[in-house]
Amino acid sequence: MTTVISFVSQKGGVGKTTSAVNLATAFAFGEYKVLLIDLDPQSSVRFSFGVKNPVDLGTKELFLKPDLPLQRLIRRTDQENMHFIFSNQMTLHEEQLISHVAEDDGFLRRRLEEAYLTYDFILIDAPAATGPLSLNAVCAADLNILPLQCESLAVKSLKRFLVSFNELQKKLPHRELKIAGILLTMFDKDLEIHKKVAQQINKALGGSVFKTVIPKNAQITESSALGRSVITYDLKSEGSSAYIRLMDELIDKFRLR
Amino acid sequence: MTTVISFVSQKGGVGKTTSAVNLATAFAFGEYKVLLIDLDPQSSVRFSFGVKNPVDLGTKELFLKPDLPLQRLIRRTDQENMHFIFSNQMTLHEEQLISHVAEDDGFLRRRLEEAYLTYDFILIDAPAATGPLSLNAVCAADLNILPLQCESLAVKSLKRFLVSFNELQKKLPHRELKIAGILLTMFDKDLEIHKKVAQQINKALGGSVFKTVIPKNAQITESSALGRSVITYDLKSEGSSAYIRLMDELIDKFRLR
Numbered sequence: 001m002t003t004v005i006s007f008v009s010q011k012g013g014v015g016k017t018t019s020a021v022n023l024a025t026a027f028a029f030g031e032y033k034v035l036l037i038d039l040d041p042q043s044s045v046r047f048s049f050g051v052k053n054p055v056d057l058g059t060k061e062l063f064l065k066p067d068l069p070l071q072r073l074i075r076r077t078d079q080e081n082m083h084f085i086f087s088n089q090m091t092l093h094e095e096q097l098i099s100h101v102a103e104d105d106g107f108l109r110r111r112l113e114e115a116y117l118t119y120d121f122i123l124i125d126a127p128a129a130t131g132p133l134s135l136n137a138v139c140a141a142d143l144n145i146l147p148l149q150c151e152s153l154a155v156k157s158l159k160r161f162l163v164s165f166n167e168l169q170k171k172l173p174h175r176e177l178k179i180a181g182i183l184l185t186m187f188d189k190d191l192e193i194h195k196k197v198a199q200q201i202n203k204a205l206g207g208s209v210f211k212t213v214i215p216k217n218a219q220i221t222e223s224s225a226l227g228r229s230v231i232t233y234d235l236k237s238e239g240s241s242a243y244i245r246l247m248d249e250l251i252d253k254f255r256l257r
Numbered sequence: 258m259t260t261v262i263s264f265v266s267q268k269g270g271v272g273k274t275t276s277a278v279n280l281a282t283a284f285a286f287g288e289y290k291v292l293l294i295d296l297d298p299q300s301s302v303r304f305s306f307g308v309k310n311p312v313d314l315g316t317k318e319l320f321l322k323p324d325l326p327l328q329r330l331i332r333r334t335d336q337e338n339m340h341f342i343f344s345n346q347m348t349l350h351e352e353q354l355i356s357h358v359a360e361d362d363g364f365l366r367r368r369l370e371e372a373y374l375t376y377d378f379i380l381i382d383a384p385a386a387t388g389p390l391s392l393n394a395v396c397a398a399d400l401n402i403l404p405l406q407c408e409s410l411a412v413k414s415l416k417r418f419l420v421s422f423n424e425l426q427k428k429l430p431h432r433e434l435k436i437a438g439i440l441l442t443m444f445d446k447d448l449e450i451h452k453k454v455a456q457q458i459n460k461a462l463g464g465s466v467f468k469t470v471i472p473k474n475a476q477i478t479e480s481s482a483l484g485r486s487v488i489t490y491d492l493k494s495e496g497s498s499a500y501i502r503l504m505d506e507l508i509d510k511f512r513l514r
């Protein structure tokens with residue numbers, strides 16, 4: 001029984017990739033079989049695992065070569081229990097072709113069906129905003145995680161994302177789209193504004209906010225510079241323990257195992 | 258003689274909006290006439306100036322109602338010397354229609370021609386990534402500013418953006434696309450990794466990096482929470498003086514006045 005989890009947000013730079021990378025690693029350490037898919041042309045997932053060279057088959061073929069079996073697109077690194085579909089090099093023209101294919105919101109969901117029996121978890125790192133790739137990620141997911149930086153512009157963007165989410169749900173009455181929760185990220189306990197925004201969000205959307213908060217953590221910044229998950233870089237760091245707690249919270253809350 | 262300046266990046270959350278908002282305000286304080294255009298459906302510019310209610314005409318009509326004169330889309334606030342085209346509410350379907358219109362990279366550039374004599378500066382805040390709206394912003398601009406957060410993933414994304422930029426240039430041989438410079442933003446002098454990345458960037462791309470560096474500055478975070486430019490919120494803050502220095506550097510470097 002595979003659970004598909006997408007990381008989506010309207011706002012940029014709120015920790016979608018960091019959360020996908022580190023939650024995937026947490027699951028892998030917990031002996032779950034994970035497939036991590038990078039839908040973003042900027043290829044952050046590949047860099048987050050130290051894969052310096054571009055891959056020849058990946059997200060581009062996922063959309064533009066639908067007859068190519070998923071198996072051909074899947075890569076490994078030295079990480080146990082983790083497989084990847086990396087975002088490979090694409091020209092602006094190819095990006096446009098992909099967005100046309102992805103105007104079919106259900107495309108990715110159907111494409112991933114052949115992977116359902118192989119993996120315990122499929123994690124999807126989406127680009128920011130509500131373009132066709134992000135909507136495909138939302139539609140393919142059993143659970144959507146919405147990272148949120150506790151700053152005013154990110155909160156305003158979240159409101160707009162939730163409106164779009166409802167609009168997408170209405171468009172797909174036969175699919176039950178689910179928000180697993182809002183994940184407060186990059187939380188800086190020394191900033192009054194972060195505490196204030198966290199309070200407002202908890203007050204307005206309490207039940208939907210994960211108990212786990214990801215703190216602003218220097219080891220996380222360092223780990224992405226070194227091309228490693230923070231969990232393999234420094235297991236004892238606050239960043240690592242937060243993402244492991246998030247895994248446990250998810251598993252409990254949604255009875256994933 | 259109008260100068261059009263776009264704020265673009267592959268990476269999300271690197272300070273495009275903050276830079277567009279604050280540079281626009283700096284120019285306005287300098288008595289220049291400014292039009293600030295928000296191309297991003299998340300509407301951050303409107304929130305950055307405390308405009309709480311959605312506007313009825315704006316970016317949506319800019320693309321979907323090309324016969325509507327620009328004048329009808331332009332709004333003011335109590336800011337002297339500043340006019341705005343705000344991003345107004347758009348459904349996912351309207352977003353898709355806009356992206357189809359924007360597949361013509363030169364659309365925005367032609368649309369803005371009627372504004373050329375009215376303003377000294379037209380500033381365009383683009384969404385992250387290299388989708389049709391961002392490419393329209395690049396193509397419409399005399400000068401493109403690339404904000405860069407001094408962290409590894411943002412640097413990797415910058416590389417990809419520069420490749421895409423060159424690809425766009427080749428596609429438009431009769432237009433001279435120009436990168437004004439890379440603007441280091443959110444620079445945290447207490448983080449070793451930020452200093453290290455800044456050194457690498459200056460070493461690799463020295464001539465293209467603005468001398469002005471925008472520091473990580475609590476007043477900037479606070480100002481966007483209060484719906485004001487940092488310059489009107491706290492003129493003495495490091496954030497304000499940095500964006501004013503950037504204005505001076507731009508004016509000198511490109512002999513804008």
Ligand SMILES: Nc1ncnc2c1ncn2[C@@H]1O[C@H](COP(=O)(O)OP(=O)(O)OP(=O)(O)O)[C@@H](O)[C@H]1O
Nearest residue numbers: 012013014015016017018128215216217224269408
């Ligand atoms: N908790 C944290 N503490 C410190 N740095 C963090 C934390 N989370 C993320 N970062 C850093 O912040 C930057 C943005 O994070 P990330 O790239 O994961 O966001 P994103 O939402 O995927 O961005 P994009 O919209 O560009 O895809 C990265 O450089 C990352 O290393």
Ligand SMILES: Nc1ncnc2c1ncn2[C@@H]1O[C@H](COP(=O)(O)OP(=O)(O)OP(=O)(O)O)[C@@H](O)[C@H]1O
Nearest residue numbers: 012151269270271272273274275385472473474481
């Ligand atoms: N120099 C700074 N110091 C402190 N906070 C900053 C600074 N610059 C920007 N910020 C804050 O960081 C967040 C991201 O900045 P901003 O929204 O301008 O980035 P962006 O590139 O426009 O993001 P997006 O990709 O979502 O459009 C905002 O909450 C903003 O207030």
Ligand SMILES: [Mg+2]
Nearest residue numbers: 016017040044
């Ligand atoms: Mg990302």
Ligand SMILES: [Mg+2]
Nearest residue numbers: 273274297301
């Ligand atoms: Mg922005």
